[in-house]
Amino acid sequence: MPEPTVDKISRRGFVKSCVALGGTAVLSGTIASIIGARDTDNPAFAANPDKPLRHVRSTCSPNCTGGCGMVAAVQDGKIKTIIQAADYPEVELNPRGCLKGLSMSNLVYGPNRMIVPQLRVDGSKPGTDNFTDVTWEEALDTAAVRLQEIADKYGPESIACIVQVAATGHVHKGALSRLAALAGWSMHGGYDMNGDLPMSAPMTFGVQSEENESYCWPDARYIMVFGSNLAATRIPDAHFLHEAQQAGAKMLVFDPNYSVTASKADEWHSINVGSDAAVALGMARVIIDEGLYDSNFVKIYSDLPFLIRRDTNQKLLAQDVAASAGLDVPADIPCYRRSHVFVTTDGRLRASNPQELLADVVPEHIALEGSASVQLGDGRIVEATTAFSLLRTQLEDYGLEQTEQLTGMPGADIARIARQAATTSPLHLIYGASNYQWYHGDLKGRALALLPVLTGNIGNLGGGFSTYAGQYRMRFKPAAWWKVDGKGPAFVPFEYVVHGPTETMTARFPKNGIRAWIIFCCNPFDQHNLNNQLREQKQNGHLELVINLDFQKTTSSLYSDILLPGVTWYEKTELVTSPVHQYLQLMQPAIEPVGQCRPELWIFRELARRLDTDFDQYFFPELGVEEATSEVIRLLLAQGGDEVEGITLEQLRKGPVKMHHGSYGTKRIPFYEQIHDGQPFPPVSYPEPLENTAQFVKSGRIEFYKDEPTFIELGEALPVHKAPYEETEYALDPTYRERFRFSYITRNSIHRVHSTHADNQVLLELKDHRPKLLVNPHDAAAKGVQADSKVEIYNDRGSITAFAVLDPGVKSGVVIFEEGWWQDQLNGSYNALIYPHIKPTHEVYFVPQMWSPNTNWNECLCDFRPVGVEP
Amino acid sequence: MKNGMVIDLDRCIGCQTCAVVCKMHNSLAPGVWWNRVFTQGTDEHQTAVGENDNLQMEFLPVSCQMCSDAACEKVCPTQASYYDQNGTVLVDYEKCIGCRYCMAACPYGVRQFNWRDPRETKAEAAHETAVALDAGLATNEAELGGVDRWSFARTQVVEAACLLGYPNPQFEGAAHHLVYTQNRPRGVVEKCTFCAQYTQNGELPACVRACPAKARSFGDLSDPTSEVSRMLASCSTVRLREDYGTEPKVYYLPPSNRKA
Incomplete structure (x- = not known):
């Protein structure tokens, strides 16, 4: 056994605190009372058994989105311990919570905890910790005046708000949305900003994302995981994978790199970087060639039987066919849906019903394959072929040999797994951000979706197509609070702020650009790409004002002008949901807000009334902040729709309450209503009204054939494999092909939630206080890099240093850096290396956080070298 | 038992x-x-052991x-x-x-x-905390007419961090x-x-x-x-x-x- 580690307090820390002890009169009293007194009678340490601990249930809800019920034990108004509440009525969910949530008190009372409002010292350089403590009045008055100046100068739309993880805070995060709607400010959507929006989901299913809640995992019998490290990123849920295996499921992990999840799998396949789509297409070909697909399912629920015009490569519309009346075109089709044309087995054309999937269709009478000559209304005759036939032709490029070459996976494995996947139901396919946060991530997802759809594994308990990345999604209608009289703020995709507007964009961009930010619990100056350029935007004055509302002083605080101290989930009431379970929960105050911190609803209300006295009325001005919060929750529950109908605040005060769903049994099944009741795709994605997302799949079905012109022009009407970097890094600078040969993967750490917990002392200890770069030992040797030695990771856009870890699980040609470090913990910023490549298919529509340009974190090349060695 | x-x-x-x-x-x-x-x-916690496909x-x-x-x-x-x-x-x-x-x-x-004494170690780790109080605070107190509430808040945070558990x-x-x-x-x-x-x-x-x-x-x-x-x-x-x-x-x- 290794020796226990000894005390690792840095010399710097020791010296600093000695300075503090000697130097500040105010503090020395307290510290001395802590350090100096040896006797246990000292009141600061007196253990008083008569002093009962008070237990308060709240919900740990950072940007992991896990939504874990926690109980804080409180004595003398201070949190002492935190433990999982383990009070979910469905006991298999207990205990939800992980090492981060259990050490959250290290942030509540952390070294970077915000205590008081602060203003940047005039003339001091952005990025420096140069602030003056001020009163709330001064901070808010200054914020209001500066915001008004910007609005007058550039228009209010030049002020953008960033709200992360909307569903983790319906009341307080909603308050900023409400204020932005009133003031005419813009909003950056967190889901696309973070790259978490899986574009294949809106393209294929018309939804923002739909996934199995984790307690459905044991209901699967075949689990295929592509680029997701669930055992590290979904710690409270990971046991369900084990339970699935215990119940007889097979779990396969497809990932270039070995991971904790791979170590628990029945099979791990180290596929080539960026080759996930080829894996899927190779398997789809086997499934189709061998007739292993669920023909009836495909005919009813997908667009694959529909005729594609060979002249335009678009779907043949029933309305364009001559004598279309004979096709029985349904009447009253809404503007966001289309009736398409399929062929019956006896050779007749029929119009699809995009409103009702089970309407008088006998799947046995539908021809999935074939061609037809069709006379159009204008007299022309066009050739048309079914999408399924076109898919079969396209898959000819993915024979076992070709696929083996593209993926590095033996062809025999591809064939074997394809057969197993097609014959072992339920099949659950999980695709993580490491799979899709690539330029061609949409193609990967669309190709992978073929596997569960071809095999009929959508809408069944345990089957499905799930992602678990990020901060999606709202589970009931939030408009009553998030909007004002139905009007919400206008959204500006964040990618355009770093990249600049594109010619192909459909989103609107303010004519004067974004000149001010109001950041709420977000750290873009560490956590977003090209953040060196973002910092420059602040330093050169383009970004004139940054107001930061956070409970910690982060890197982004250092680039801000006004710091408004908010609170943690133990200092306020808030309404929370999660994508991985069905429970509605509250955060509840265990302690008074630390220092002068205030719940954010209070802060936004105070700001609102300073901006315009009329705004006041929208924020329950007559109530204290806790009472106002309660009223907002009542409002949200009353107007939230079917999912929350009948649920009361009083119930929630007692514990988690399960939301309603439309599936049979206890577990919610994605797309249940579509598959079982024949409702058209998509189900609604809150907060958008149905028509905004229904336009993504106008057929009302699962779409593999995308006929919007951009897809056709790019040769992506059907899912296809495209190699990484060709249209991005190499196109931007052809010399990258030779100069930067390493794929730069910035994965999640178990010790942080992105950059939250970056300064958690206990978790830093587990990391040896060191940022690390994981490299393959052979690659390290070739570069002369030793274990534990300092390396520089760089490309032309940026550079960082870290300590090398030689990990044989890292694929040769890949380096892995665990993201989430703050600027002052690193020499540089790890996100500076990453360029915001925008793919035109992401711009075909713009619906915020539903169909919008995404950050492709992994589409990045770099090189590394020992520190001090020039290239 | x-x-x-x-x-x-x-x-x-x-x-x-x-x-x-x-x-x-x-x-x-x-x-x-x-x-x-x-x-x-x-x-190195959570890294692989072995070679090529034979990892654990x-x-x-x-x-x-x-x-x-x-x-x-x-x-x-x-x-x-x-x-x-x-x-x-x-x-x-x-x-x-x-x-x-x-x-x-x-x-x-x-x-x-x-x-x-573990209290020493904890107090040090709670940091730098101390340092955050620094000179800026003192000047600010002066500006605020000697109001002590800010420093009160910060010392509370330090103390709470030392008394977790x-x-x-x-x-x-x-x-x-x-x-x-x-x-x-x-x-x-x-x-x-x-x-x-x-x-x-x-x-x-x-x-x-x-x-x-x-x-x-x-x-x-x-x-x-x-x-x-x-x-x-x-x-x-x-x-x-x-x-x-x-x-x-x-x-x-x-x-x-x-x-x-």
């Missing part, structure tokens, strides 16, 4: 939640870990093994290390003289020594052994107590309650109907270094190696 623990290594995902909840609830000073999770075969990553959580024939207890000259009536090995902090024979004797390396002392048995106190005195040895502050009140150890992988079970090994007894009866288990004859009461279900 004989308390023991079973840890299912197939379920363990190496997340270190047990280590952290132990640290937080037992108020361990920086540098002290009663409970650690190792990746077998490497010093297996975890091993290690805390006091609660031996039935404990070397630490035998060598303790003051009987500070002792068995309670449930067979749990505890340290009476009022009896420990800091000779550290037990640390030398323990084959599992789980005992740790308080070279300093279960706050009340725990005395055990008729002899009132001091087996838990939020800040152990300088010069004593400390280790896992199966969370004496909880188990003596009928609750589970924090690591058992908190393990999100549900890898840990705790209970009475002498009761054949207890969960731990049933697991021992139905599964093959191992204990660490059984060859030493220490008879640990912490059992492991070995990983199953599912890989094809």
Whole structure:
């Protein structure tokens, strides 16, 4: 056994605190009372058994989105311990919570905890910790005046708000949305900003994302995981994978790199970087060639039987066919849906019903394959072929040999797994951000979706197509609070702020650009790409004002002008949901807000009334902040729709309450209503009204054939494999092909939630206080890099240093850096290396956080070298 | 009654939640870990061991093994290390003289020594905190006409950070052994107590309650109907270094190696 580690307090820390002890009169009293007194009678340490601990249930809800019920034990108004509440009525969910949530008190009372409002010292350089403590009045008055100046100068739309993880805070995060709607400010959507929006989901299913809640995992019998490290990123849920295996499921992990999840799998396949789509297409070909697909399912629920015009490569519309009346075109089709044309087995054309999937269709009478000559209304005759036939032709490029070459996976494995996947139901396919946060991530997802759809594994308990990345999604209608009289703020995709507007964009961009930010619990100056350029935007004055509302002083605080101290989930009431379970929960105050911190609803209300006295009325001005919060929750529950109908605040005060769903049994099944009741795709994605997302799949079905012109022009009407970097890094600078040969993967750490917990002392200890770069030992040797030695990771856009870890699980040609470090913990910023490549298919529509340009974190090349060695 | 623990290594995902909840609830000073999770075969946690396709990553959580024939207890000259009536090995902090024979004797390396007053270490870690107060604050106070509220808030934060963990002392048995106190005195040895502050009140150890992988079970090994007894009866288990004859009461279900 290794020796226990000894005390690792840095010399710097020791010296600093000695300075503090000697130097500040105010503090020395307290510290001395802590350090100096040896006797246990000292009141600061007196253990008083008569002093009962008070237990308060709240919900740990950072940007992991896990939504874990926690109980804080409180004595003398201070949190002492935190433990999982383990009070979910469905006991298999207990205990939800992980090492981060259990050490959250290290942030509540952390070294970077915000205590008081602060203003940047005039003339001091952005990025420096140069602030003056001020009163709330001064901070808010200054914020209001500066915001008004910007609005007058550039228009209010030049002020953008960033709200992360909307569903983790319906009341307080909603308050900023409400204020932005009133003031005419813009909003950056967190889901696309973070790259978490899986574009294949809106393209294929018309939804923002739909996934199995984790307690459905044991209901699967075949689990295929592509680029997701669930055992590290979904710690409270990971046991369900084990339970699935215990119940007889097979779990396969497809990932270039070995991971904790791979170590628990029945099979791990180290596929080539960026080759996930080829894996899927190779398997789809086997499934189709061998007739292993669920023909009836495909005919009813997908667009694959529909005729594609060979002249335009678009779907043949029933309305364009001559004598279309004979096709029985349904009447009253809404503007966001289309009736398409399929062929019956006896050779007749029929119009699809995009409103009702089970309407008088006998799947046995539908021809999935074939061609037809069709006379159009204008007299022309066009050739048309079914999408399924076109898919079969396209898959000819993915024979076992070709696929083996593209993926590095033996062809025999591809064939074997394809057969197993097609014959072992339920099949659950999980695709993580490491799979899709690539330029061609949409193609990967669309190709992978073929596997569960071809095999009929959508809408069944345990089957499905799930992602678990990020901060999606709202589970009931939030408009009553998030909007004002139905009007919400206008959204500006964040990618355009770093990249600049594109010619192909459909989103609107303010004519004067974004000149001010109001950041709420977000750290873009560490956590977003090209953040060196973002910092420059602040330093050169383009970004004139940054107001930061956070409970910690982060890197982004250092680039801000006004710091408004908010609170943690133990200092306020808030309404929370999660994508991985069905429970509605509250955060509840265990302690008074630390220092002068205030719940954010209070802060936004105070700001609102300073901006315009009329705004006041929208924020329950007559109530204290806790009472106002309660009223907002009542409002949200009353107007939230079917999912929350009948649920009361009083119930929630007692514990988690399960939301309603439309599936049979206890577990919610994605797309249940579509598959079982024949409702058209998509189900609604809150907060958008149905028509905004229904336009993504106008057929009302699962779409593999995308006929919007951009897809056709790019040769992506059907899912296809495209190699990484060709249209991005190499196109931007052809010399990258030779100069930067390493794929730069910035994965999640178990010790942080992105950059939250970056300064958690206990978790830093587990990391040896060191940022690390994981490299393959052979690659390290070739570069002369030793274990534990300092390396520089760089490309032309940026550079960082870290300590090398030689990990044989890292694929040769890949380096892995665990993201989430703050600027002052690193020499540089790890996100500076990453360029915001925008793919035109992401711009075909713009619906915020539903169909919008995404950050492709992994589409990045770099090189590394020992520190001090020039290239 | 004989308390023991079973840890299912197939379920363990190496997340270190047990280590952290132990640290937080037992108020361990920086540098002290009663409970650690190792990746077998490497010093870098959660990295692979092996080559090419033949890789593995297996975890091993290690805390006091609660031996039935404990070397630490035998060598303790003051009987500070002792068995309670449930067979749990505890340290009476009022009896420990800091000779550290037990640390030398323990084959599992789980005992740790308080070279300093843990309050010092905690105060330092709470930091830099102190430094954040700095000169800026003083000038600000002056500007605010001597109002003391800001500094009051910051000192509260520092103090709270130093006083995290279960706050009340725990005395055990008729002899009132001091087996838990939020800040152990300088010069004593400390280790896992199966969370004496909880188990003596009928609750589970924090690591058992908190393990999100549900890898840990705790209970009475002498009761054949207890969960731990049933697991021992139905599964093959191992204990660490059984060859030493220490008879640990912490059992492991070995990983199953599912890989094809």
